[in-house]
Amino acid sequence: MAFVDLKGVSLTYRLGKDTTLALADATFGIEKGEFIAVVGPSGCGKSTIMKLVTGLLPPSGGEVMVDGKKVKGPIKGVGMAFQNPTLMPWRTTMNNILLPMEVVEPHKRRFRSHRAEYVERAMKLLKTVGLTDFADKYPWQLSGGMQQRSNLCRALIHEPELLMLDEPFGALDAFTREELWGVMQALWLEKRFTGVLVTHDLREAVYLADTVYVMSRRPGRIVLAKKIDIPRPRTLATTFEPHFVDIVHELRDRIHQEHAP
Amino acid sequence: MTDLRREALKHAMPWLFLAGLLIVWEVSCIVFQVPEIILPKPTKIFAVFFQRFDILMAYCWDTLWTTTVGFLLAIAFGLLLGLAIGASPFVYSGLYPLLIAFNAIPKVAIVPILMIWVGVGSLPAVITAFVISFFPIVVNVATGLATIEPEMRDVLRSLGASRLEILTKVGIPRAMPYLFASLKVAITLAFIGSVISETVGGNNGIGFLMLSASARNDAPTTFAGLFAIAIMGVAMYAVCAMVEKRMTRWAFRGEIVA
Secondary structure, three states, X not given: OOXXXXXXXXXXXXXXXXXXXXXXXXXXXXXXOOEEEEEOOOOOOHHHHHHHHOOOOOOXXXXXXXXXXXXXXXXXXXXXXXXXXXXXXOOOHHHHHOHHHHHOOOHHHHOOOOHHHHHHHHHHHXXXXXXXXXXXXXXXXXXXXXXXXXXXXXXXXXXXXXXXXXXXXXXXXHHHHHHHHHHHHHHHHHHOOEEEEEOOOHXXXXXXXXXXXXXXXXXXXXXXXXXXXOOOOOOOXXXXXXXXXXXXXXXXXXXHHHHOO | OOHHHXXXXXXXXXXXXXHHHHHHHHHHHHHOOOXXXXXXXXHHHHXXXXXXXXXXXXXXXXXXXXXXXXXXXXXXXXXXXXXXXHHOHHHHHHHHHHHHHXXXXXXXXXXXXXXXXXXXXXXXXXXXXXXXXXXXXXHHHHHHHHOOOHHHHHHHHHHOOOHHHHHHHHHHHHHHXXXXXXXXXXXXXHHHHHHHXXXXXXXXXXXXXXXXXXXXXXXXXXHHHXXXXXXXXXHHHHHHHHHHHHHOHHHHHHHHHO
16 A cells, blocks of 8 residues: 555634635556655646645545554654745744754654754755755744755654645745755655645646646646656756656646636 | 945934924913913923922832833733634633623723722732733734734644644744734733823822823823823833743744845
8 A cells, every 4th residue: 555545535614604615536556665746737736736735734535544554533753844034033943944853753762861863864965965064044034945944854853754835935036946846855865754735837847857746726636647757866967858848748738628618 | 325324214203293283382381472381382391390300209119110010911811812812712702792881881981990999009000901902902912812823833733742732832932923913003002001091090100190280281291291291102102012022033034034
């Protein structure tokens, strides 16, 4: 069985008398160590999938299994990064990154006594994203790109088995975004966590993912699962190769069909 | 004008305006021959202020400590209640309307009741200062808690944080700037509370001093008391503002960067 397994999962949001079917009959699996991307028109329930997999929302129908267990509440120790970096302004970058260590077992218990060890670990991670000199700065002293790098570090410091990315590069300029794709890929190649990326940038999805899922308009259904057979590590040059471009076009066409009524 | 001078002038402006106001006051009193019993000249008030400095200080001290004790009680109680209201939707929907209703009561109306319960003296002043000043603290702390970004909460929940952990790691630090901002308002209210209580039913404090002076038609002393209250109020406000800046440096980030 796959590491993450969704069987006929649906979700209905209820606001007063109004009900909205956000996600219908999603069935797919994510292998351990696989990196998938979910793309689709806006409002199609991409983020809903993330909340369902992590147990932040209970499904209205169907079943979500993670690591062989049925998801009932928020599953613990998941790494999460959103478009908004949500760093705490009263903590330095270092202390922001160490936050999961204060919450996730077994680190929580040894955090105080082994602090130096954890700081070293965080420094190593900061080095891979190129923020070594900014550990003692506050988030509001960093640029948007730097904040997002710190955010990724915080999501990864406790080496989660599952990493959830909800348009983490969406608010960045094109150069920074493409640079961070490389950073993200390097981190994944090193740690091999299971990754779920929600995005509306098709090039980003094809660059980073092993499998790209295309969703339909609301109510969201998965209409295409595309394996990306481009070897890794992928580079920016890869994104201009015909095969890469063909895949992006194929995905785009599929999404355009969704937009045309 | 150099930047430095400009800056110095900006800092001097409140004092210049104060001086201007006092001069206009003094001159008008002389020109229009205002009787001292109605509006004494500032020079006269200052003269009385220093003449009776010892007495004034003794009464001020009384007001100051009743205000401070009431204020500290308000911080402790306000913080706890604010956290409870901000953290739990049930406590919020249960208590918030009652708090609004309670806040709508003019606090001067409860002083007679307090006098029945605890008699005259310092205790009613402490209690009045407390009940009048805890409301803004509660509201601000609750607001700070209630406005945590949902994403921040999601990040912590998916790490496996308990409600208590979310409260201590995000809620309380986030509520701190709101708390300290409310202290400036609360301390001013606490002063109003204790002086009201002293005036309505006290036997001590600057409010009582002013009341008895005015009963003797001693306008200069009454005004000297007013000045003393103003000075205390401003001083306490300044202390609160300083504590605020100290404790929540990150919330003033714009000023630090600039």
